Amino acid sequence: MIHEKAPTQQKIDSVDWKKSLQNAFSNWQDLAAYLEIPLNAVNISNRKHFAMRIPLSFAKRMEKSNLKDPLLAQVLPLQLEHSSPSRFSSDPLDEASFSPYPGLLHKYKNRVLLITHPACAVHCRYCFRREFDYKTHQQSKDNWQDVFSYINAHPEIDEVILSGGDPLMHNDSYLAYFVENLSKIAHLKRFRIHSRIPIVLPERITKELIKTLSRTHLQKILVLHMNHPNEIANDVITAISALKAAGFTLLNQSTLLKGVNDSVAILKKLSESLFMHGIIPYYLHVLDQVTGSAHFAITDNEAIALHNKLKAETSGYLVPKLTRELAHEPAKTWLI
Numbered sequence: 001m002i003h004e005k006a007p008t009q010q011k012i013d014s015v016d017w018k019k020s021l022q023n024a025f026s027n028w029q030d031l032a033a034y035l036e037i038p039l040n041a042v043n044i045s046n047r048k049h050f051a052m053r054i055p056l057s058f059a060k061r062m063e064k065s066n067l068k069d070p071l072l073a074q075v076l077p078l079q080l081e082h083s084s085p086s087r088f089s090s091d092p093l094d095e096a097s098f099s100p101y102p103g104l105l106h107k108y109k110n111r112v113l114l115i116t117h118p119a120c121a122v123h124c125r126y127c128f129r130r131e132f133d134y135k136t137h138q139q140s141k142d143n144w145q146d147v148f149s150y151i152n153a154h155p156e157i158d159e160v161i162l163s164g165g166d167p168l169m170h171n172d173s174y175l176a177y178f179v180e181n182l183s184k185i186a187h188l189k190r191f192r193i194h195s196r197i198p199i200v201l202p203e204r205i206t207k208e209l210i211k212t213l214s215r216t217h218l219q220k221i222l223v224l225h226m227n228h229p230n231e232i233a234n235d236v237i238t239a240i241s242a243l244k245a246a247g248f249t250l251l252n253q254s255t256l257l258k259g260v261n262d263s264v265a266i267l268k269k270l271s272e273s274l275f276m277h278g279i280i281p282y283y284l285h286v287l288d289q290v291t292g293s294a295h296f297a298i299t300d301n302e303a304i305a306l307h308n309k310l311k312a313e314t315s316g317y318l319v320p321k322l323t324r325e326l327a328h329e330p331a332k333t334w335l336i
C-alpha cells in the first residue's frame with residue numbers, strides 16, 4: 001500500500017541501517033502498542049531462539065488494529081508454534097547431508113549455496129531454516145578459502161548463491177570479499193543473492209552496497225522473497241529501482257501461506273505488482289514442513305486448485321511455477 005512519495009536514493013543513504021536493525025521490534029508489548037492491538041488479544045511465544053524481529057519499515061506497512069494483517073501474520077511468534085505435528089521437523093530438507101565444508105551446501109549439480117551469515121533482519125515464522133544449525137557453518141574469512149577452492153575444483157558449478165540467514169546482513173567490505181573471490185573463479189557465470197532485506201529493511205540498499213556488489217564481470221541475480229502485495233512500499237520501490245538500474249536481474253519467490261496469500265486475488269495482485277516494478281514472479285513454493293510452521297500449511301490439492309485458477313485469471317508470465325523442494329531430488333519438484 002503506497003501512501004507517500006518514494007524516498008530518493010540520497011534519503012535512503014542517509015539512514016543508518018544498522019541502527020534500524022537495532023531498533024527493530026523484538027517484543028509483543030512494543031509491537032502491540034504500535035499497532036494498537038490489545039496485549040491479550042493473542043498468545044505469544046516466549047521462546048528465546050528465533051524470537052520476534054520486525055524492522056519498523058516493515059511494521060509501518062501493517063494495518064493498525066488488525067490482528068489478521070497478512071504482513072503481521074508472517075512475523076508474529078505465536079504460542080501455537082510449539083505444537084507441531086510429528087511430520088514437521090527441524091531440517092525438513094536434510095540440508096546437513098549436503099555440506100562438504102562448513103558454509104557450503106552443494107545440493108544441485110550446477111550451483112552451490114553459501115551460508116554466508118547466520119542472521120536475518122526479520123524472523124519469518126514459516127522459514128525452513130528457522131532451526132538450522134548455523135553454528136556449524138560459522139567461520140572466519142580464511143576458512144572461506146576452502147569453499148572457494150572446492151568451487152574451483154568443480155567446473156560443473158557455474159552459479160553461486162549467497163544465502164543465509166541473509167547475506168546482506170554483512171557489511172560492505174565482507175561482501176566485497178565474496179564478490180572478489182568468486183569473480184576469480186574462471187568457470188563461474190553468475191552469482192545470485194537470496195535476500196528479504198530489500199523488502200524489510202530497504203535502507204540497507206545504499207549506493208555503496210550496490211557499487212560493491214557490481215564490481216564483477218559475473219551476471220548478478222537477486223531473488224526477493226515477497227509473499228503479499230502489501231509488502232511493496234515506496235522505500236522498497238526506491239531500493240528495487242536502484243538494483244535494477246545496476247543490472248541485477250530481479251526474481252521473486254513466494255511461499256504459499258494460509259492466512260497470508262492463499263487467495264487467487266492476492267496472488268494475482270502480487271504478480272502484477274512485482275512485474276510493474278521489474279521483478280519476475282518465478283516460484284510459488286508450498287510450505288516446507290519445518291517445526292513451528294504448521295499453522296501456515298494448506299494441502300497440495302488446495303495449492304494446485306489455487307494455481308489453476310491463477311492461470312485462468314492472468315497472463316502466463318505472471319504465473320510463478322508451483323514447486324516443492326524435496327531432499328535428495330536433483331532439482332525442485334513442480335507440483336503441476
Ligand code: SF4
Nearest residue numbers: 120123124127165196
Ligand atoms: S529472511 Fe529468509 S532466511 Fe531469514 S527468516 Fe525470513 S525466510 Fe528465513
